[in-house]
Amino acid sequence: MKKAAVIGAGSWGTALAMVLADNGHEVKLLSRTEKHADTINKTHKNTRYLSGVSLPESIKAFSSMEEAVSGADFIVLVVPTKAMREVLPKLKPFISENAVLVHASKGIEPESHMRISEIIAEELDNRAVVCLSGPSHAEEVCKRQPTTVTCSSLHMDLAEEVQDLFMNQSFRVYTNPDLIGVELGGALKNIIAIGSGMTSGLGFGDNARAALMTRGLAEISRLGVKLGANPLTFSGLSGLGDLIVTCTSFHSRNWRAGNMIGKGMSVSQTENEMGMVVEGVRTTKAAYQLSEKYHIDMPITRELYAVLFEDKDVEEAVEALMGRVKKKEVEELMRGQTSSMGKDPLDHFEP
Numbered sequence: 157m158k159k160a161a162v163i164g165a166g167s168w169g170t171a172l173a174m175v176l177a178d179n180g181h182e183v184k185l186l187s188r189t190e191k192h193a194d195t196i197n198k199t200h201k202n203t204r205y206l207s208g209v210s211l212p213e214s215i216k217a218f219s220s221m222e223e224a225v226s227g228a229d230f231i232v233l234v235v236p237t238k239a240m241r242e243v244l245p246k247l248k249p250f251i252s253e254n255a256v257l258v259h260a261s262k263g264i265e266p267e268s269h270m271r272i273s274e275i276i277a278e279e280l281d282n283r284a285v286v287c288l289s290g291p292s293h294a295e296e297v298c299k300r301q302p303t304t305v306t307c308s309s310l311h312m313d314l315a316e317e318v319q320d321l322f323m324n325q326s327f328r329v330y331t332n333p334d335l336i337g338v339e340l341g342g343a344l345k346n347i348i349a350i351g352s353g354m355t356s357g358l359g360f361g362d363n364a365r366a367a368l369m370t371r372g373l374a375e376i377s378r379l380g381v382k383l384g385a386n387p388l389t390f391s392g393l394s395g396l397g398d399l400i401v402t403c404t405s406f407h408s409r410n411w412r413a414g415n416m417i418g419k420g421m422s423v424s425q426t427e428n429e430m431g432m433v434v435e436g437v438r439t440t441k442a443a444y445q446l447s448e449k450y451h452i453d454m455p456i457t458r459e460l461y462a463v464l465f466e467d468k469d470v471e472e473a474v475e476a477l478m479g480r481v482k483k484k485e486v487e488e489l490m491r492g493q494t495s496s497m498g499k500d501p502l503d504h505f506e507p
Contacts, residue, residue, distance in 0.1 A: 159181070160321070161232065163186045165186065165196065165202060166205050173185045179322070187219055196217035197217050200215075206298055232288075234261060240265075256318065262339075264446075273335060286314050286315050291397040308332045310335055312331065337380055337394070341389060341392075343439050345376065348369060348376070349436060351372065351414060355368060376390055377390045379446060382452055409430060444457050460473070
């Protein structure tokens with residue numbers, strides 16, 4: 157049995173706490189307010205984020221960071237990207253020297269363009285961190301429905317420890333040494349999920365969604381490879397797998413946000429209505445900035461940025477995407493993807 161502290165009592169933090177409790181570990185769940193923590197302890201439910209789910213009585217909720225974190229063998233960070241820089245300095249004094257840090261958040265910080273593991277390293281004196289990511293709705297994890305994720309780190313021995321910590325019959329965990337790719341796949345797919353929700357809000361069907369997801373994966377891969385990721389990672393759980401589940405389900409808050417915007421709501425109205433952080437909005441800004449910086453062609457991201465931050469009409473954005481100049485699909489997919497020998501893969505098709 158290990159001692160684990162889960163920082164963040166939202167839907168995903170609560171779901172991961174349940175997995176840890178099912179595995180027999182001592183679990184402390186940190187909430188932002190004393191009232192919320194007391195309600196969880198008294199009712200063994202987190203109705204604010206997971207209606208109808210009964211929590212194991214072994215999960216203890218706290219509002220004091222010191223009480224939740226002190227003595228923990230594993231600290232699992234499940235807070236929005238924009239809250240990381242606020243939370244980490246407060247957390248720092250209570251982290252034991254041997255504690256393993258895990259993050260299960262998905263985002264990129266605008267302006268700095270840092271991935272979450274980089275933010276953690278900067279704020280916590282280069283502490284090693286493990287990323288847990290993949291196609292995983294909290295609502296299904298809480299029902300013990302089959303779920304498969306991956307964990308990655310620059311220190312794969314720690315990733316394997318986290319694999320052992322979370323693995324059980326319904327929650328399968330793989331490992332992947334490509335930390336850059338795993339983090340970027342989990343973050344960037346939220347952009348495409350917003351777009352998928354928008355197309356549904358406009359009344360478009362499966363054809364449009366399939367096109368958006370396919371071309372979206374190409375965009376994710378182009379930017380990811382430029383930033384140092386292994387292109388194969390985007391065909392795995394934290395890339396294609398997460399893209400599918402996030403772009404096709406009402407459980408996805410990014411899809412729901414896009415759907416509301418597609419139906420005519422403003423971004424601010426949508427965020428107020430959701431009552432939860434929509435990571436894809438900030439990530440769209442960061443990805444757009446990166447595409448401009450590195451001259452990466454990301455038309456879906458560009459149009460979504462215009463909708464979210466420049467008040468462009470949603471239908472006009474879709475028309476702009478459909479009216480792009482004609483392309484050759486194989487060339488579009490492969491051009492610029494460097495092979496292990498540093499050559500353009502299309503060279504293999506040339507006589």
